[in-house]
Amino acid sequence: MNHKRSFKIILLIAAFSLCLTSAGCSPAEVTEAESADTGKDLIVVGFSQVGAESDWRSANSESMRSVFTKENGYELIFEDAQQKQTNQITAIRSFIQQDVDYIVVAPVTETGWDTVLSEAKEAGIPVIIVDRQVEVSDDSLFTCWIGSDFELEGKKVCMWMEKYLTKKGVKPENVHIVDIQGTMGSTAQIGRTKGFDHMAKLYGWDVVTHAPGDFTKSKAIESMFSILRNYDNVNVVYCENDNEALGVIEVLEASGKKCGSDIANGEIMVVSFDGVNKQAVASLKAGQISCIGECNPMHGPRVETVIQKMEAGEEPYKYQYVNEELFTNTDEIPSVMLGGKEYKVTVLK
Secondary structure (H helix, E strand, O other), X not given: OOHHHHHHXXXXXXXXXXXHHOOOOOHHHHHHHHHHHHXXXXXXXXXXXXXXXXXXXXXXXXXXXXXXXXXXXXEXXXXXXXXXXXXXHHHHHXXXXXXXXXXXXXXXXXXXXXXXXXXXXXXXXXXXXXXXXXXXXXXXXXXXXXXXXHHHHHHHHHHHHHHHHHHOOOOHHHOEXXXXXXXXXXXXXXXXXXXXXXXXXXXXOEEEEEEEOOOOHHHHHHHHHHHHHHOOOOOEEXXXXXXXXXXXXXXXXXXXXXXXXXXXXXXEEEEEEEOOOHHHHHHHHOOOOOEEEEOOOOOHHHHHHHHHHHHOOOOOOOEEEOOOOEEEOOOOOOEEEEOOEEEEEEEOO
């Protein structure tokens, strides 16, 4: 149990004991006191969500809301930051003022958190980071982090592409690939871009360019139109989330190009990440998206497990990675091997 909650409960027990020993406290009054205190027994969780920029983010928010309910013993204070770090800092300070029991943050970027997290630490409130990571001078400013290994996600998707294209007889120098990046400075963007850059160099692919996508369909559309105006040899598009992929597909098809895995015969391969957007999954099944690297948004249960461990006086692991898969519409590549570990590929048709 965190120190702040322990202190609250000690005060509550002391007040209740004083009431029992007081001559002026009737049984009826004790019952009323117990009823009044029932609400205070709820574990109060303040959650600062980065925004609602994608279907993945919406699923992530819903996962938190479905777990942290009054029926489950919680009060959830949810704040949407609308993609602004200043809004998140304001929300965290509001949580501190409201004396919440736990603070959960899905940070918009990695840097700029030392001051406000120091304030939370000084207030004795544990901070749980989810999804994207934070870069701080002192790791004790947050209790733990829960999320995806974004660099590994990128490497797995690239390895699937390499194995598939090699099997189809496509030489590395004939792979002309662009990277539509996510929100710059976010952990997902940093990791997926790093994984992509590492594997593209390893395999000898021609990296045509990197372009901003902001994890949104609209920005990906803008960037893809610009790419087609400036380059005529692109045959693979690496999108750092599904919303971007849908924008890219829209542009390619509007330009008279066909999305698919047969790049040797003029198709343009599109790969992406998340696996939550229903339209993207449908596009995968239809062959417009060749591979999706899953990014599991269901963080709510894992955050609750951490909180329950702390309530029991246990210390959670500092970094906790979620399990994730690869999705394709073909069974030609059943698995990929990275770092001595095999990752199964799930076929969706």
